Amino acid sequence: MLEQLATRVTTCIQCGRCTGSCPESGKTPFNVRMLVRKKQFRSVIDEAVPWYCTSCGACTIRCPRDVKPSEVIIELRSKMVEDGDIPVALQKALENTFVQKNPWGKSRNKRAAWMEKLDFEIPHVSETESKRLLFVCCIQAYDPRCMVIPANVAKILKAGGMEFGILGEEEACCGNEIRRIGESGLFEELQEENLAAFKEHGVKEIVTLSPHCMNVLKKEYGDTGIKISHYTEIVAEMIANGAITPRGSYGKKVIYHDPCFLGKQNGIFDEPRAILTSVKDLELLEFSRSREVSLCCEGGGGRMFFEVEATYQRNAEVRILDAAEKEAEVIATACPFCVMTLEDPATEKGLVVREISEILTEVL
Amino acid sequence: MSYTLIVADVRQGVFGEANLDSLGIASLLGKEVYLVVPEGAYEMNEKMADAVVKVKAAEEVFLNPLNMGNILEQVFGAHGKPGHLVFCHSSSGAESAAYAAGLFGFPVITDVSGYDRERGVFLKSYYSDKIFGEFKAAGDGPCVITVRSGSFRESVLEKSFTARVEAIENVEIAAGRTFIEYVEEEKSDIDITKAEFLLSVGRGVGNQDEIPSYEELAGTLKAVLSGSRPVIDKLWLPKARQVGTSGKTVKPKVYLAMGISGAFQHIAGMKDSDCIIAVNKDAEAPIFQYAHYGIVADIHKVRDKLKEIAKA
Amino acid sequence: MNILVFTKRVAATQEEELRILDEGKTVDLSKVPFKVNDWDNYAIEEAVRIVEKSGGAVTAVSIGDAESDEVLRRAIAMGAKDGLLIETGDALHDPAARSGMIRNFIQKENVPFDVIFTGVQSEDDQFGCVGGILAAILKLPYSSMVVGIDSVEAGHMVVRRELEGGLQERVKISTPCVLSIQSGINEPRYVSIMGIRKASKVERKVFKAGGYSEGADAKIEVVKWTYPPKKGGAMMLSGELDDMCGQLLGILKEKGVYQ
């Protein structure tokens, strides 16, 4: 069971830092401070509003009173989920997750289909000595654009001499987004299912591909005793200790976009950059809004599955314009959701979005 | 069992094309073909059946499944029970077929899209066409079937003579259900999920000024214009026209995508369309992986050419 | 108004690649997840909305194996008062057999109802007949493809049926009656896991199917399962612009969307 993260709405002093931090405030009707206020007074909340939250976490990180506004949003959503007041697209994602254990409703039987791209076999984690699990995550198991990521990371880890296995069809959605959508019951089921699988196969260590999985496994699965890392942490270390050396050259100007769940929320800023700077001829640029103040791409908090009714300039587009201004040729990131949201506007501007593992695989 | 009885699919005075499928399977079944239609000015080729039974009743009465029992009883009374009772797999056909099967205790096989004459088995879709079942009625009694539109048209055999005409004079009208009126669907804005043919445009249209000319093409082709997110985001088309996870999920018969590269969210909203045709100048565009037909070309040129040919 | 709604647990095959086993005798569903039939979901939602508005109770009934309890819990979570399971081990492919069993059950158990809702069809077999046959054998008025219930009065309802090409017909139907509910009639509410867990506390009655099979024999049989004819990837149209556009219009014509 997930330990209930108690929010502290009553301690809110209405300083407004949350709204000022929020990537959705101003351009959408979403005002997180106001929602907290309404929660304080138990006032009626417009049903459409809580769904704008991208769960980037900036409000919670910056709240001086530890009110945890992003958790307040989850609480509001939970209530709405229980009442069934939930956008249809999200409803579909939840129902799909219920049936197929992934929000896209893709066949669970094809959860390991990404391996077809590999020229080597990855054993089931139970067959490994290290009991080190590569946790693939739904989007990377199914989306054709993202399926290359597990394949690339597998190649890189193998090159670095690391043993690992997968759960294959036994893996269920990590539930990070499900919890953020407010479906706590479903989240618990996923958590139980995954934990049971971890336990059954004696998993000792988990390498995640998506920062979203890492976040939930690390922070919201309770004390599992399992070491959880993002693959960039592992790979950066491999590069540092010489286990792998990027040999090829990548003569491009690359700008790195910090994913919220990797950076802001989990403090992993340097490892992805270390990987990129280890590549010959790669010129690493920085957004003026980077690291802790990186702009959210709006892919989190369920926003991957549905888009709000709003006509405003999307953050992904803002991001791409910023990248173009810095004369970047490639936008690198370390999160599949960021890849998906950034790619569309990037293509329009003639820029390329690459997950870090894609760049590394190219030069390995 | 010497004949096949077809219940005609009619609506608002029109003898629909779908009847050709009923006539087609009847030809395959190889027995005399009887066609039951309401009396009225229906345009049809009367050489397709051996006999046409004209029911002297209003079309609405004919289409009410509760009345179908009485009509059929009168046919059976005159000719005995048919070998097969054929309906179109349409809104009314399927309704009346089921009701009739229940009423007379006939076996029923619906949505038939094939018939193996040798083995006498009907092919019926299962699991959204992922599997087909070969079905056969138990026993030798009459069997109700509904046929899938477009499945048997080619098998229609024109008879060498005009069908003989019979009539049913009085139909007992059931009280349980009465027709009130036809309702055109509300047209405040077009519901793209209901359209059979969508012409969908994407980022590839380039700019807003091009939109009217695609609207024009949609008009010419009698398609409904829809769009992918970038087009909606830029307010070139109203939000209600958006196809994709953030817009509507559509399953038209034909989805003609022009200048849409095929973002994942978009694909999710249209992949179940019966027929997807993609036009894009980028041969590598992901949409081609989902399309049934593809054209690699400049979409504006294709647009102009289509208009030109269609108008000619 | 008491509404009896039939709900079925079906294989969620949309994303699956199905395999036929035993030379066409069986379809392998062992690794396929199950879910509630989509049309039934709309039917339950509509029923619940009616009773929420004008009183009465919704009773959900499912024919299937013990696992079908899941769809009953779901229906209860949506607002049904009771859940009844007619437990049977065999898959009933014949709608006539299903309908017969339902008639026997209703009559034998004296299940009270004012209206019976079914989904237009079930996702697996796509017969779309249970409602129609059931109405006929219960001698009740029937309407399928219901996309709107405009009014519910004492003794009758006014409903809208979906026809082709965006056309609808409005009919008056006297109650009791059987209605087959078309998808899109409403937007079914989301049923949260918490909701389902709460629903689990409501008792569901289980009846063994064997007691209701008299006169409900199958009238059709499956001879063999086959795969659909293979479809390739995108067929790329080639040639000059003229040719390609000509072919395109040809396809449109063939698909019946353009004359």
Added chain:
Amino acid sequence: MEESERNVLVVGGGIGGITAGLELASCGVRVTMLEEGPSIGGRMIQLDKTFPTLDCSTCTLSPKMVEVALQPRIELLSWAKPMAVKKKGAGFTVTILKKARHVDMKKCTACGSCSEGCPVVMKSEFNMGTGPRKAIYIPFPQAIPNKASIDKRGERPCKAACMDACPIGTNVPGYLKHISEGRFADAYMLIRATNPFPSVCGRVCYAPCERVCNRGQLDEPLAIRDLKRFAVDSFDLASLEPPQVQKTGRRTAVVGAGPAGLACAYDLAMEGHDVTVYEALPEPGGMLRYAIPEYRLPKEELKKEIDHIRKLGVDIRCGVEIGKQTSIEEIKGRHEAVFVATGAPKGLPLGVEGEALAGVMDGIRFLRGINDGEHASPGRQVAVIGGGNTAVDCARTAKRLGSESVTLVYRRTRDEMPAAEEEVEALLHEGVEIEMLAAPVRFHGEGGKVTKMECIRMELGEPDESGRRRPVAKAGSEFTVSVDCVICALGQATQTSFLDALGLAMGKGGTITIDPATGATNLEGVFAGGDVVTGPAYVVDAIAAGKRAARSISASLKGEAISGEAGRKIPQKLSDEELAGLTGRVQKAARTAMPEEPVDKRVTDFREVALGYSPEDAAAEAARCLAGQIEGCIQCGECERRCEVGAIDYAMQDEIVDMDFDGIVLAPGFDLYDPTEKKEFGYGTLNGVITGIEFERICSVTGPTGGDIIMNGKVPKRFYFIQCVGSRDRQSGARFCSRVCCMYTAKHASIVKDRIRDAEIYISYIDVRAYGKGYEEFYKSTQENGAVYIRGIPGEVTQGENGLLVRVEDMLSADICEIEVDVVILATGVRPHKGIGDLCEMMSLDRDEYGFIKVNAVEPSKTNVDGIFVCGMASGPKDVPDTVASGGEAASRCMEYIAKDISS
């Protein structure tokens, strides 16, 4: 109460401590006041104005500070803090640490010249880092005590052997420090302080400093000479105006315009004396001008240096040959002192048969010809005899003039060659061959022209008096080579015949005998130095000799005794332990190579070979200096050199003393919250985001800009103040209100309005806490003066196109605003002083939940320990008036306590 023997310790010299201390002293108590830093004044002295009257903070506080200094019953110990406290009866024994300030307070006159010369630039704590200070400094002009102190934070990891090795004691660590931190002009001026020829030494010095550089023990020695060259290259000497010196009217003469003579002339001129230099050759510069080839020392560079000397007023008269146009007696008669530095201009003959043949020439003459502009090739096959720098210069020059083959013939081996190693290296690179262990014995000629050279093989025998092994001819090993030119560069001799009339004492080889400590000859008023004394030697030695003579001459002109220079220290090497200690601490880094003209290009002309460093390379190379690895004083000795009263004492040690007190008043003050962790505000990453106290310094008349609000060289127009940064903040562990920020922000806003009329001012607040008399009114008038108060704290500050973008919800309208400004000022909250933990531990004091010293609610200066009282922010946030009140309260409570002690 009468004068008692009561003693009270006051810890902390802020306004609280000052108040308490003065109160106690005025009651006859002896007060010892400990201040941890260099001066009392605390936070208040950093403020520009005080609230709400906008009185000048310095004007209010500095009289009180002076009172502390003048109050005879107060003993002020700066750089001091308590280490341990023991109860002793009703009183306490306190162990006090007095940190060494390395300046003798009794001697220091606060003249400031030490700070002026110090090469170590640090951030001024007083100015909150908005301005610089030096490693030796007085924190601000009103400081009490007003004495310099040295910020010596670590032992210098090397021993500055470079300075000891340099004949003119160049402050090498000092100028390297300047270069490593980008202050190239400062570096140049520091070099110039002891060296009138930086440009020459930056090119041709033999760099004894590098030979002893202790970095060499770790990896490679610093490129000290090349860095000097860099400093020279980055400075435009022509733009340097010579200092205005007080003329003495004393007349001095220098004979010989070589490096020794000119160095002497320069220093004499700097002392204000009239100097006339007599030079026989047409141009000044001596060997620098006539012997060193252009590719090593461009004439233009030398000319700049000499021009500067002329600019100083030195009269250089060229083409004046003593004994022809004038005589030495005449010169001596016209001047009060004469420095003879005529060098060693004469080439030594080889003394073998055939030396008179055409094609056999003297090296010095050859080079002089080239330097005069002759560019004819000396011959096709050239042999250069000798192994010194002159020989090497001759050979490389011959190569450049197009000689097909150039061979250096040397009696010993390469190891014994006196020429600089890198010169020999360059020579080989450029294609000159060295014929070692060979010496010419005879030249053969045809038609009076040399055609062949006969040599004999040598072998090395016993070492001679120079320590080098003596070459011995191997009989019968003669061999002959074809040559058409032989350049002899065996050595040089002085030419002193024109001095004969004076009767100078002469040594062997025609050199003048002097007192090596002073440069004085046997004749009064006549000094000598350079090659004429030593025989041919290095440039820097000549400069040193000139400087030494100038010092002696100056002294003699003033009538002072001529004393020698204090004995030069012998360069020290690192011990093995010292070296081991360094190995872990200092990252190894190779010496940065000096870029050079490629060989194929350079041998075709006389362009300078060494190209000079880029600023980046120079800074990186200079940063290798071990002295620069420590923070604070690098012990370069510059202050010591400048301090006229000898107050500098590097060796001063910390002191620990025990003292007895009857009571203690604690006033350690507070710290300000460091907003770096609030990344969203960009403090430390965005230019223009500063804290309130930093802004206070920028506004202050005693601040780095003298009170003009200037940031990044511009007057900012748009200001954004963010309140409650680190206050009422659970995340940073301080839920309390800091009490002062609302009002100091209002004060800042009104200061800005006062100084920048058209300023736009935004103030983000949660609620404005303006309690008490005059506060609310002040807040109101700030608003009325145009400061826009926005209810809501910004979520983030980011870099916008034309400034900083502040993103904030204006909560009264729920609008999200993005406001572009030039400056964002964070009203950081207060925190308990970082030393308070130690203090409480040693005194067994309780602390409250926030870490302040816990006090009794109704007697707010009483701690849990009898006899220890507290005032000011140490017990919680207070503004200035409250702190003053609490200081008084603490003093009276303490008086009460010690009086009880007396009466009992």
